[in-house]
Amino acid sequence: MMAKVGIRDVSKAAGVSVTTVSHALSDAHQSRVNPETRRHVQEVAARLGYAPNRLASGLRNQRSYLLGLVSDQIASTPFAGEMILGAQDAAYERGWLVMLVDSGGNPDLEERQVSTLLQHQVDGIVYAKMYHQQLTVPGGARGIPLVLLDAEDLDAKVSSVAPDEVLAARTAVKELLDAGHRRIGFINQNNEIPATSGRLEGYRSALAEAGIEYDADLVTYEVPDVSGGRDGALKLLRLPEPPTGLFCFRDPQALGAYEAAQSLGLGIPEDVSVTSVDDFEIISEGLWPGLTTVALPHYEMGRWAVSRLLDEIEDPEKARTPERLLFECPIVRRGSVAPPRASMPRDSDRKDPSRMNSATAAPTEGAA
Known part of the structure; x- marks a missing residue:
């Protein structure tokens, strides 16, 4: 059995004192050793396979x-x-x-x-x-x-960390605005949590920056799953003047929005563009076309x-x-956003859903 490497072995190999080794490998006292010596000691310790005795250190x-x-x-x-x-x-x-x-x-x-x-x-x-x-x-x-x-x-x-919900929504909506959409629906979720109000604020802020007046009729509150996204998208896409872009609270709702669009004979993104928040890859990459979504970090x-x-x-x-x-939450671009058409297709112009391939999803087991 190979003998355990001790601090004196590191000291000898590095050509420095035991105290210097102790300080160089200590979280609390590293600053007492100049950076070059500290790196040298750490490299020697790693090469020799030395591990500090945390039990003894913990007792001290x-x-x-x-x-x-x-x-x-x-x-x-x-x-x-x-x-x-x-x-x-x-x-x-x-x-x-x-x-x-x-x-x-x-x-x-x-x-x-x-x-x-x-x-x-x-x-x-x-x-x-x-x-x-x-x-x-x-x-x-x-x-x-x-x-x-x-x-x-x-x-x-106490200290805390969370996603910037307002900025996440602004990023997702701006993606639609940058593509030319001016009538954008928001499928929010129906529970009162910081993300609900934060993402609504981000949605409204992005529209205001683009000079677009907020329209409460374009916002719907649904359960945060596939069925909620489907119901919300159907409500919005059946409006007399439907949106050309949809922003969904989370990816499972976006999956439901894809299904709703397909049921109405609408293609994604040629008829309706979709963005979301999550980057739940089994959904965002499994959908075709892939879902453009803001990733939670x-x-x-x-x-x-x-x-x-x-x-x-x-x-x-x-x-x-x-x-x-x-x-901050980064956007992950895939294929669900494109410039809007001049107008939404009339019922007589809509495609036969049985022959559409542009809004189909991969198997959704576990996606909700």
Whole structure:
């Protein structure tokens, strides 16, 4: 068996003192070593396969080097992998581990899970939600470093990160405006959460910037799934003066909008252009043509939440001035947007839906 590499082995190979090695490999004391020496020591340590003794370090610093990630239904949502991966990557790069628990939305179970994490002496908790919402920090999580992920603290006492809902909607609507659309419908969702009002604000803001007056008849509130998108699109596309572009609250609704357009004999994007928010790839890439949508930055949010939490653990003064970050959401362009026609097809001019291929979807198992 190969002998375990110790700090003195790194010291000897790097030609520096044990103290210098200790500082160069320490999260808290790296600044005491000049950058060139620090890189040299880290390269030698990596080459030798040296790993710091976190148990001994933890005993000295009274730290476990463990973080808890508490979620309601994150682990069962399509975006869980990216959010958790971002959190784990940020922790691993700084020598920490993340313990994940998921309550499935059960508050009693969540309370027990938080208690269990504290019994395992986690040094901090990332409290994550499956969608952007406002909340009051649970009592069990108070008194320990804490950062909210995809949520906001009503008391504004802890740091938090969430998508910029207003900017996400503005980006999606601007894509339609830039293509020449001036009559744009919005299929919003029917639950009162920050994203509902935020995306409506972004929709109205984008129209106002383009000099277009807001028309409440072009906004419909539906359940945030495929059936809601289908119902909303049918309402809007059956108006006496229907929109030429549709902005959907989320990708499953966009899938429903594709189905509604097809049922009316309308092609996408030649008759109706569609944008959305999510970039749920099983839908956005599975649809034909592909869906142009604004991606929610789940990986980046997970990564930021852990990085901020570790900053506050290592420098408690940072926690005295909580930071609220709203992440920009990038657009992913595919094939669902084109310039509008001069006018919508009349019923007699519409295509035979049985022969249309431009608004069909890949199998939708699990898409909603």
